[in-house]
Amino acid sequence: MERSYISEIKAGQEVLLKGWAFEIRGLSKMAFILLRDFSGMVQCVIKDEKLLKKISEITLESVVEIKGKVKSAEIKAEFARKDIEIQVSELNLISKAEKLPIHVNEKTTTTEFAHRLDYRFLDFHKPKIQAIFKIQNTIENSFREFFYKKKFVEMQPPCIISAASEGGTDLFSVQYFEKKAFLAQSPQLYKQMIACSMEKTFTITPVWRAEKHHTTRHINEIRQMDIECAFMNQLQVMKELEEVVKFIVKKVLEKCKEELNLLNVKNLKIPKGIYLDYEEAVKKAGGKIGEDFTPEQEKKLCALYPNNIVFTYSWPSSLKPFYIMPKDENKNAKFTEGFDAIYGGMEISSGGQRIHLPELLIERLKAKGLNPKNFESYINSFRYGAPPHAGWSIGLERLTQIICGLENIKEATMFPRDRERLTP
Numbered sequence: 001m002e003r004s005y006i007s008e009i010k011a012g013q014e015v016l017l018k019g020w021a022f023e024i025r026g027l028s029k030m031a032f033i034l035l036r037d038f039s040g041m042v043q044c045v046i047k048d049e050k051l052l053k054k055i056s057e058i059t060l061e062s063v064v065e066i067k068g069k070v071k072s073a074e075i076k077a078e079f080a081r082k083d084i085e086i087q088v089s090e091l092n093l094i095s096k097a098e099k100l101p102i103h104v105n106e107k108t109t110t111t112e113f114a115h116r117l118d119y120r121f122l123d124f125h126k127p128k129i130q131a132i133f134k135i136q137n138t139i140e141n142s143f144r145e146f147f148y149k150k151k152f153v154e155m156q157p158p159c160i161i162s163a164a165s166e167g168g169t170d171l172f173s174v175q176y177f178e179k180k181a182f183l184a185q186s187p188q189l190y191k192q193m194i195a196c197s198m199e200k201t202f203t204i205t206p207v208w209r210a211e212k213h214h215t216t217r218h219i220n221e222i223r224q225m226d227i228e229c230a231f232m233n234q235l236q237v238m239k240e241l242e243e244v245v246k247f248i249v250k251k252v253l254e255k256c257k258e259e260l261n262l263l264n265v266k267n268l269k270i271p272k273g274i275y276l277d278y279e280e281a282v283k284k285a286g287g288k289i290g291e292d293f294t295p296e297q298e299k300k301l302c303a304l305y306p307n308n309i310v311f312t313y314s315w316p317s318s319l320k321p322f323y324i325m326p327k328d329e330n331k332n333a334k335f336t337e338g339f340d341a342i343y344g345g346m347e348i349s350s351g352g353q354r355i356h357l358p359e360l361l362i363e364r365l366k367a368k369g370l371n372p373k374n375f376e377s378y379i380n381s382f383r384y385g386a387p388p389h390a391g392w393s394i395g396l397e398r399l400t401q402i403i404c405g406l407e408n409i410k411e412a413t414m415f416p417r418d419r420e421r422l423t424p
Helices: 049-057 113-118 127-149 188-198 234-255 257-262 278-285 295-304 358-367 372-380 396-404
Strands: 014-026 031-037 040-046 063-072 084-095 173-176 179-183 200-208 221-230 273-277 309-313 338-343 346-353 389-395
Touching: 014 040, 014 049, 014 084, 031 049, 031 063, 040 049, 049 084, 127 200, 127 221, 127 234, 127 257, 127 396, 188 200, 188 221, 188 372, 188 389, 221 234, 221 396, 234 257, 234 273, 234 309, 234 338, 234 346, 234 389, 234 396, 273 278, 278 295, 278 309, 295 309, 295 338, 295 346, 346 396, 358 372, 389 396
Parallel strands: 040 084, 273 309
Antiparallel strands: 014 031, 014 063, 031 040, 063 084, 173 179, 200 221, 221 389, 309 338, 338 346, 346 389
């Protein structure tokens, strides 16, 4: 008999199921196992005397094989299918689990978050944790689907680089044979090179930031979803960002109803874009011209426009990286063609039009205190027919955090990396 999956079985079938014992309840003349596989959970009823003797061998999260008949039923067990149960005719223990170091069903107590992360491989057994990453899968797949349909080319940038992509010193250094190198803090320079030759590109790639922060919205290894497009300005790529977030949220609402319900996400709606220039946005947020938004000001802007993406554009040159185009291509301009996007009370993206003029790029590098010699190959890539171009990046984990309504970005990261954590 071929294996069946819990989400697909129907009343009247004889089935072979394989999975984990999420919950075990023994009574005098019967026992119940809540069996979980990747597709769902079902209640299994054991009445046979020989099979009841096996129950004592089975521990929580042991891997078991069950044969039986699917019966219609009204089930009240949390997480399990409500319409059916399995009348068990055969029960086999495949792999016995030792005493669990963390609670998986969370019925009697909760486990401290840091301890859960120590046993992250076991934390993934929980239906609510699985729901987060099923939603994250939908986010990634929807991002790819959206840009493949628009004929973007997916790129794979290098993750080891020779110099900072965005300036600054918050990089992790590595020994690369006889040379010093760094883990990439951004695919920025490489996606520009691709856009200037193949016009439209996107990537989902890991990046590393050596910033020593302790917040609920920062980690040190991130998955970025980036695009870069030739012949576009900041307003045009902002529209691409608005449309892809709309598409992602629409797909999550369509494909992840059960997961959203498990996570108690009730108010997720397809957003629209609200566009404010930087100075107008600063006034609305109660900030100061020439300063970045604080987390509280980001929340205030989103509260003014609930369930929408707030774009703040034409930022000051002092607050944007060296590669963002100054207004009117003027090296002394105070403002740029750069923007940020805020959604769910947090910044989800920054981007803008890039500098495609080599001499202007050199001037901006110097103005930022960077040595143009360290960026020679990057600068030279614009000397042979480079068009105007623009792009942005979205943090996958942060977008997952917002869509799932999570308090901590580490909940939206399979294996988080922060100042203290390198394992598992």
